[in-house]
Amino acid sequence: MIKKIYLAGPDVFLSNAIEIGQKKKDLCKKYGFEGRFPLDNEIDPCCSTPYETGLKISQINEELIRECNLVIANITPFRGPSADIGTIFEIGLAKGSGLQIFAYTNTKILFTERTVRFLGIKSNKDVTGLKDNNGMKIEQFGMTDNLMIDGGIVNNKGMIFSGDVPENEMYTSLVVFEECLKYLQYHLI
Amino acid sequence: MIKKIYLAGPDVFLSNAIEIGQKKKDLCKKYGFEGRFPLDNEIDPCCSTPYETGLKISQINEELIRECNLVIANITPFRGPSADIGTIFEIGLAKGSGLQIFAYTNTKILFTERTVRFLGIKSNKDVTGLKDNNGMKIEQFGMTDNLMIDGGIVNNKGMIFSGDVPENEMYTSLVVFEECLKYLQYHLI
Numbered sequence: 001m002i003k004k005i006y007l008a009g010p011d012v013f014l015s016n017a018i019e020i021g022q023k024k025k026d027l028c029k030k031y032g033f034e035g036r037f038p039l040d041n042e043i044d045p046c047c048s049t050p051y052e053t054g055l056k057i058s059q060i061n062e063e064l065i066r067e068c069n070l071v072i073a074n075i076t077p078f079r080g081p082s083a084d085i086g087t088i089f090e091i092g093l094a095k096g097s098g099l100q101i102f103a104y105t106n107t108k109i110l111f112t113e114r115t116v117r118f119l120g121i122k123s124n125k126d127v128t129g130l131k132d133n134n135g136m137k138i139e140q141f142g143m144t145d146n147l148m149i150d151g152g153i154v155n156n157k158g159m160i161f162s163g164d165v166p167e168n169e170m171y172t173s174l175v176v177f178e179e180c181l182k183y184l185q186y187h188l189i
Numbered sequence: 190m191i192k193k194i195y196l197a198g199p200d201v202f203l204s205n206a207i208e209i210g211q212k213k214k215d216l217c218k219k220y221g222f223e224g225r226f227p228l229d230n231e232i233d234p235c236c237s238t239p240y241e242t243g244l245k246i247s248q249i250n251e252e253l254i255r256e257c258n259l260v261i262a263n264i265t266p267f268r269g270p271s272a273d274i275g276t277i278f279e280i281g282l283a284k285g286s287g288l289q290i291f292a293y294t295n296t297k298i299l300f301t302e303r304t305v306r307f308l309g310i311k312s313n314k315d316v317t318g319l320k321d322n323n324g325m326k327i328e329q330f331g332m333t334d335n336l337m338i339d340g341g342i343v344n345n346k347g348m349i350f351s352g353d354v355p356e357n358e359m360y361t362s363l364v365v366f367e368e369c370l371k372y373l374q375y376h377l378i
Binding site for chain 2: 010012013014015049050051053054055057058059061062079080081082083084085086088089090091092093094095096097098115118119131132134135136137138139140141142143145146147148149150151152154155170171
């Protein structure tokens with residue numbers, strides 16, 4: 001049976017989201033999978049408030065996740081040092097629902113370094129490690145993102161793929177995404 | 190049977206995390222619940238690399254979540270316009286694992302406004318709505334955070350509590366947290 005892959009990521013916010021989604025689905029097909037993109041189930045917003053539309057999109061995406069066998073999540077940092085929060089909710093939900101999780105990010109810069117750069121911190125380091133200006137700890141585990149993300153994926157036989165892409169292709173490059181598919185082609189049961 | 194509540198949030202990064210965790214657990218007890226704080230199961234980092242320690246903490250927290258009946262998540266914006274990403278992974282996992290989710294945030298400013306302020310955007314609005322400088326959409330659903338968060342909670346009979354607290358108590362105030370507990374005292378089956 002062909003494995004269904006839920007394609008999580010901030011790609012849905014791109015102005016050409018549908019086009020990118022189709023490219024991702026085409027690549028899934030090339031490697032023997034069926035890709036499901038969040039926008040696959042479009043809804044008609046005409047009959048409800050923006051708030052109700054948002055709730056409905058959430059419900060549809062959750063149903064789409066539960067119909068899949070695994071997730072490939074785009075965890076490229078988005079509007080801050082961490083991945084898109086909607087994507088992260090989805091991989092959490094997927095793991096809780098029994099799916100296997102794989103992820104990719106279009107930067108090789110690790111989470112600690114990204115956070116330090118984001119906060120503009122120079123030397124808030126004491127014996128207990130790096131702190132932000134509120135005195136709150138900055139994780140230093142050599143991970144791609146917060147430890148719950150890396151741990152949630154890696155402890156579950158998943159993998160995180162990372163690579164550097166041109167700055168202006170940060171949210172559109174599918175090179176690392178395709179590396180993930182190439183790997184999965186030979187490594188999924 | 191006393192309900193066990195997993196206390197998710199960036200509170201774990203506070204320099205007095207253990208003290209705050211104890212205060213939250215005391216408040217849970219006051220309202221008839223048993224609170225479980227992520228740091229409850231401490232691990233000995235002496236015998237592994239930082240990376241392996243991170244993986245272990247993730248595993249322990251996931252086990253702690255699965256032992257609970259519900260989650261109260263602190264989704265106060267953290268290092269960017271959205272909630273702490275580790276917290277969001279946890280509520281996703283909890284929902285997938287069948288737990289009910291409640292959340293609180295120490296600001297009443299909604300997600301769209303926070304994102305616009307964060308990005309410093311003035312007028313990137315076209316007929317399809319607000320965009321960031323990469324041309325990527327900004328959600329406008331009148332929600333507390335990304336629609337997967339609000340939807341994931343509200344569609345599951347959960348609730349999000351919000352209130353404004355003094356700026357310097359953004360990560361320590363337990364006023365809104367206690368409001369959530371007061372509500373749950375009379376509204377949980």
